[in-house]
Amino acid sequence: MDLDPGTIAIIQLAWSRGLGLDDGALADADANERIYHVTAEPRQVSFVRLFGREVFCGPEWAADYVRSKSLTELTRGSTLMRLSHDVGGRALGTELLYFADTFPTLFPAEDYAVGEDPLLVSALERLCPPDDVSEAGLSARDSVFTLVDDSAGEERVLSGAGYSLSEGILADMSVLTAPSVRCRGLGSYISAVAVEDAMAAGLIPQWRVESGNVGAARTAVSSGFIAAGLRASVALPAA
Incomplete structure (x- = not known):
């Protein structure tokens, strides 16, 4: 089962806005393209992969560090921790992102x-x-x-x-x-x-599910x- 293309476009719009990008940034990006969003006074460093597009958000020095890093490396929280170790970075974890666009089937719960x-x-x-x-x-x-x-x-x-x-x-x-x-x-x-x-x-x-929360x-x-x-x-x- 896949999400409707219209749903995907709306999710990309919402995440583009949430990451401080132009509205069409994620939708217009090519598959497996990585977008770098450099911020002057960042509160966090983050890496997002959504529908095959990647976004790295953080200061210039952090962006320079990860340009040579692979998807596999960046999906490990340890990679971001290493790059922020010298400035006292604190791990916020890795979240898996799930979405739904179909009404669920609800059966009567007679006992509840x-x-x-x-x-x-x-x-x-x-x-x-x-x-x-x-x-x-x-x-x-x-x-x-x-x-x-x-x-x-x-x-x-x-x-x-x-x-x-x-x-x-x-x-x-x-x-x-x-x-x-x-x-x-x-x-x-x-x-x-x-x-x-x-x-x-x-x-x-x-x-948003914490990685490891099976x-x-x-x-x-x-x-x-x-x-x-x-x-x-x-x-x-x-x-």
Whole structure:
């Protein structure tokens, strides 16, 4: 399954704007072309590969360093860390980029209810490891949905998904599931609820998954998302 060409064009527009490029920069670039966006006072160094196009953003000295580096080298966060080591760079990690443009199939969940109460999100976050809570950032999302088991007469939150608006076009997704009920498809179900809401609002769902988070990547794929690229970033200290 592939993304519609029109969807790809909109995603390229959104990312071009987000990276500080001209609106048509990514769409007009040739396949496997690398764009260098040199900034005078950068807060971070980043490398993005999206639909076969590459963008490097950072100061001139960093751009000079990576011009001879291959795609394989730049997709490793260690390469960016080495180039920023002398100035105190801090690794932000590598994100895998997924997108969706097809409404998900939602089957009735007779045993569960969908809620939108922020208190349910807080309750879910208390059940999960701090690192998972930080990565998902669910309570900070603009729109959030939770999957609740109320069969025993008392609400028990199981999973949650939500999104925030990005560049006025994309719905930046995340999901969080209680450890005791993972690997049951609950994250995929509530993600589909959030995806449907985002698409009904005219947005394109985007899912940024930390490299190495196999569970989140599986949930993204099972929710209908398609891998389209990655971003590796290193934060630079304030000048």
